[in-house]
Amino acid sequence: MNLSFFDQFMSPSLLGIPLVLISMLFPTLLFPSPNNRWISNRYSTIQLWFLNLTTKQLLTPLNKKGHKWALILTSLMTFLLTINLLGLLPYTFTPTTQLSMNMALAFPLWLATLLTGLRNQPSASLGHLLPEGTPTPLIPALILIETTSLLIRPLALGVRLTANLTAGHLLIQLISTATTTLLPIMPMVSILTVIILLLLTILEVAVAMIQAYVFVLLLSLYLQENI
Amino acid sequence: MLSRLVLRAAPAALRALPPPPLPVGVLHATRQLHTTQQSLAPLPPLPEKGGEVRHGLIPEEFFQFLYPKTGVTGPYMLGTGLVLYLLSKEIYVINHETVAAACILSVIIYGVKRFGADVAAFADKLNEEKMAKALEVKNEAISSLQAAIDEEKKEQWRVEGRTYLFDAKRNNVAMLLEANYRERLMMVYNEVKKRLDYQVAMQTLKRQKEQDHMIQWVEKNVVQSITPQQQKESIAKCIMDLKALSKGAHAAL
Numbered sequence: 001m002n003l004s005f006f007d008q009f010m011s012p013s014l015l016g017i018p019l020v021l022i023s024m025l026f027p028t029l030l031f032p033s034p035n036n037r038w039i040s041n042r043y044s045t046i047q048l049w050f051l052n053l054t055t056k057q058l059l060t061p062l063n064k065k066g067h068k069w070a071l072i073l074t075s076l077m078t079f080l081l082t083i084n085l086l087g088l089l090p091y092t093f094t095p096t097t098q099l100s101m102n103m104a105l106a107f108p109l110w111l112a113t114l115l116t117g118l119r120n121q122p123s124a125s126l127g128h129l130l131p132e133g134t135p136t137p138l139i140p141a142l143i144l145i146e147t148t149s150l151l152i153r154p155l156a157l158g159v160r161l162t163a164n165l166t167a168g169h170l171l172i173q174l175i176s177t178a179t180t181t182l183l184p185i186m187p188m189v190s191i192l193t194v195i196i197l198l199l200l201t202i203l204e205v206a207v208a209m210i211q212a213y214v215f216v217l218l219l220s221l222y223l224q225e226n227i
Numbered sequence: 228m229l230s231r232l233v234l235r236a237a238p239a240a241l242r243a244l245p246p247p248p249l250p251v252g253v254l255h256a257t258r259q260l261h262t263t264q265q266s267l268a269p270l271p272p273l274p275e276k277g278g279e280v281r282h283g284l285i286p287e288e289f290f291q292f293l294y295p296k297t298g299v300t301g302p303y304m305l306g307t308g309l310v311l312y313l314l315s316k317e318i319y320v321i322n323h324e325t326v327a328a329a330c331i332l333s334v335i336i337y338g339v340k341r342f343g344a345d346v347a348a349f350a351d352k353l354n355e356e357k358m359a360k361a362l363e364v365k366n367e368a369i370s371s372l373q374a375a376i377d378e379e380k381k382e383q384w385r386v387e388g389r390t391y392l393f394d395a396k397r398n399n400v401a402m403l404l405e406a407n408y409r410e411r412l413m414m415v416y417n418e419v420k421k422r423l424d425y426q427v428a429m430q431t432l433k434r435q436k437e438q439d440h441m442i443q444w445v446e447k448n449v450v451q452s453i454t455p456q457q458q459k460e461s462i463a464k465c466i467m468d469l470k471a472l473s474k475g476a477h478a479a480l
Contacts, residue, residue, distance in 0.1 A: 042350035090328035176326035201330045
């Protein structure tokens with residue numbers, strides 16, 4: 001089986017057939033589609049409640065025009081959440097550890113918010129480049145800095161998600177390797193390492209959920225500025 | 228669990244297949260696979276509980292399936308043997324992922340055991356609230372109608388007592404009329420008496436006036452008819468009477 005640390009990050013393929021598409025589409029199978037029952041089973045009820053909660057949370061700060069983004073933001077959130085959480089299971093491939101996929105998600109969405117702002121309210125969206133109340137000599141420097149920070153946003157979004165998940169997965173791999181190697185040599189240290197691994201796993205579960213939420217939250221913030 | 232999915236999905240899948248070009252009799256035979264009705268409404272009710280699973284993973288049907296041949300410990304022996312086979316033949320290699328798997332699985336199992344019941348109760352509560360809101364509408368309609376029925380009954384009871392009310396009112400009115408009639412009768416009597424008294428007083432006055440007038444006339448005539456000689460004779464007679472009387476009085480004393 002996997003002997004190297006980086007095999008988990010390789011795009012899976014079976015007999016030369018790339019399976020990455022299946023691994024990206026698989027999480028949708030886990031969610032029941034809402035059926036035409038008034039009172040449905042517990043799973044559907046909880047799913048509906050959760051989707052309502054996240055939609056309300058994400059869309060309350062947005063004005064009415066921003067509500068057009070409801071579907072894509074909520075579905076993106078669910079997608080990332082499921083993929084991140086499923087990636088914690090052993091021997092699974094996590095698509096969000098690939099920079100290509102995260103950039104493919106972040107860059108078009110960020111660009112969409114930017115272009116929306118530039119098209120509908122160009123002066124206001126350019127005005128975001130200069131915070132209020134800056135002293136006059138600092139204005140040129142600050143404009144450059146703000147432009148850089150604007151242009152680096154998609155990169156930050158993508159890399160943040162990738163780095164967090166990759167780092168987490170790698171840490172889990174390393175510490176479990178340490179545990180396995182230490183087990184015949186120094187069992188007590190091995191047990192200590194297992195405790196560390198347990199804590200790390202809990203952290204990784206939290207990180208998986210938080211990173212998904214942060215990704216979508218930042219996109220909604222960029223949208224708020226520009227819509 | 229997947230087997231159950233397949234079994235449940237089988238009728239729908241068979242329905243989705245194109246109908247085979249077979250004689251009618253064979254079609255009736257294949258309808259045995261239809262476990263539900265063919266129409267969409269009314270929806271069949273949801274089962275109360277999900278499928279029974281043992282140890283959270285393996286459906287109960289598997290244990291029941293193996294029970295006749297291998298008894299109660301059969302599936303466990305099968306599981307243990309399978310795991311040992313995989314491990315000993317190194318079909319499943321123990322590496323660092325095993326430790327990671329153990330950790331994540333223990334976290335998941337702890338989470339499910341600790342929060343499972345709460346989440347289920349929460350889901351049930353959401354459904355209950357939804358139903359309670361609808362039932363509330365129904366119950367409120369029922370209670371308002373019940374109140375209307377009670378009001379109606381009270382009004383009907385009031386109607387029964389209405390006859391007594393009307394009798395009392397009728398008596399009241401009759402009494403008023405009677406009193407009014409008597410009052411007017413009294414007034415008429417008084418008025419008539421006043422007029423008659425007036426007539427009587429007039430007559431009395433007239434007679435008195437006639438009497439007075441006649442007395443005056445008589446006196447006047449008498450005084451006129453008294454001649455001076457008669458006057459002198461009467462005065463002399465009076466003096467003689469007085470003398471006689473005085474003599475009598477002196478004698479009495």
